[in-house]
Amino acid sequence: MAIQRIQSVYTVVRDMDKAQVFYERALGLTLKFRDQSRWSQFGVGGSNFALSSVEEAAQGATGTVVVFEADSLDGVRQSVEAAGGKFVSERDMGSHGRVQVFLDAENQIFQVFSRQASA
Template sequence: MAIQKIQSVYTVVRDMDKAQAFYERALGLTLKFRDQSKWAQFGVGGSNFALSAAEEAAPGATGSVVVFEADSLEGIRERVEAAGGQFVSERDMGAHGKVLVLRDAENQIFQVFSRQAGA
């Protein structure tokens, strides 16, 4: 058995409406499916990113770190801050690219990576 891809990643949230609005506004994600206040799922490339209420998540699950890949990091920090999130740090990995460390509207850490070294 070989792992082929990330099928989905979810993060546990307290306020589904607030979290959904944040990811739509800050990253431009499009909602694929929503189950009331229990689950909201977005398609990202060939994978899925979802928001989960605590009762829908694995027992004891809290938070997550999702790494989104973008063709460029231009404007992402500003969009995240305008949507109620926070910039934490930036890491330049030379020829490998750059990654931004950010917090969403519920203070959850996530990252946005770009392969473009000069992004």
Template sequence: MPVERLQNAYYVVGDMEASRHFWETVLGLPRKFADGDRWVQLSAGGVNVALAGRSEAPPAATGAVLVFQVDNLDGDRRRLTDAGIAILGERDMGDHGRTLTIADPDGNILQLYAPPSPRPAAAHGGQSV
């Protein structure tokens, strides 16, 4: 299960408005996109940093959650379960990809992330949509 890269790190926040103000205004991180009180994606020098509302975070998550991009999420799920690692959650986010939630031996929550599959090429022009 080679990790390709750190895809993002996010903090679980209780007050999205106050957190957005702090990260965007006080720290000056530019917003890449926002989904109401659920998720705000920021850029910190090319690294994705995000704020997750409680409804978006894994149930046991508090504080920071590291998200590692992998190239074979289904294979990694099998390898993890074969190694006795509990899968705490799975999520298909459609156009945003899929995640598996696991914990390290100290109980720190982390996620493995697979980007969305490319969409089929359009019939006209052969371009992906």
């Protein structure tokens, strides 16, 4: 496991249309991808900023969540737990990869994503 970059940062929103228009107007962001009312993603520099519905976000997430990208998820859970964090869940997205959800030492949610699909 090696963290390669911040894959994205997302903010949980309740009104996707309203939030998308706000970020387009307020910051001049250009929509890169939208999945109905579940997810809107903007490219910002070499990273992504997204708006997530409550249903699409990590369970219990509110506010903003950082998603780190790793070359693989091998050993991530063990490292996080050894440092005092907690494993919450894992989501397999098939050919899109997998993401693990954790709580850090302050009980803040973060995620680690890998494009590496399940074997």
